[in-house]
Amino acid sequence: MKLVSLFSGGKDSCYSAFLAKKAGHEISCLITIHSENPESYMFHTPSISKTKAQAEAMQIPLLVHKTKGEKEKELIDLEDAIKKAKEKYKIEGVVTGAIQSVYQASRIQKICDKLNIECFNPLWQKDEIEYLNELIENKFEIIIVGVFAYPLDKSWLGKKIDKKFIKDVIELKKKYQIHPAGEGGEFETFVLNCPMFKKKLKVKSFKDNKEGENSWRREIEVE
């Protein structure tokens, strides 16, 4: 089946696209929704302009669609973007990285239903530790590009998801109820390499921005 991946550049959208490809589907294009609202209910925002470099590394066409990120109105923008993908690339379904968010998953399901296409959520309800281990086993190279919850701080920016990271987030879950996969918006990620990439991306430069008491974003430049 020809699918479009709702692609933020983070681990969830990238891994779900990988699973769809592994199951024999074709990822015909990627959609990145560029939200002007950093607090968007639907879309991941850090380093999103870098999805262009990831799409090039995967050699998959990218459709970038802008939204003001106003609650519910951003869904109309998402629907428009999926419609374009349907017309241009004849896609028959969408693959998302939704894990726990019924808000996100049900709204995408409704759009797919309206457009009469399939909706795949291969990470749905996935155990977070099993998930993080699978990312490592499948050679995903992922860094942290945003932290938004105590006790995460600037020192976490740029950290790789590896065995030590998993050990650390398991401890944080016990002490502070941090979701180990960042599903509660505690942190956001960027994929530098995975089996879908024809070439590995490198961080050329970065700038860290403090946005609140426990809120930091890292804007990266990749090559």
Next chain:
Amino acid sequence: MILIIKTNKEPLHDLEFVKPIENIIANGNRMFKTKHYKEVNSKDISNSTKIIICGTSLKDFDYIKDIKKFQWIKEYDKPILGICAGMQIIALIHGQKLIKSEHIGMNKAIFKKEFLGLTGKHEVYELHQMCPTTQGEDFIKFTNSKIPQAIKLKNKPIYGTLFHPEVRNKELILNFAKL
């Protein structure tokens, strides 16, 4: 051994509609075996202690076309839990019909009597385009809702939920596994 029966046409949907149920059963330290309904044989049925029939995606109706493959439900006298498409299958096998009823997302269900550990008000996740009728005397309805959210056959331990308990009501599946 709990037999988990898949109803989804696309194997990628295993991860969304089957794997979460397998994880709940495994975390409850129960043995299970998973098979697609097209591959289930009489030995699988007779060797099972109970059966869970999973749901599938909104666009998938192959299980309705293949309803004859579920005739074994009539003879089975151990517990069955049908989830969404699974509940529709149970109802169809017992002479009911499917009617158009679309709901996607969270909903509130009020359980007027205990249903696999759930009583009172609960948030449930729904993802369906059809719901079964439950006319006649065969079914007990457990919720105060226009469409039946949870049903049980009067004379058999056969249960059905229109909602997906693997999303927000995992304890229901564990309680079924303990029957």
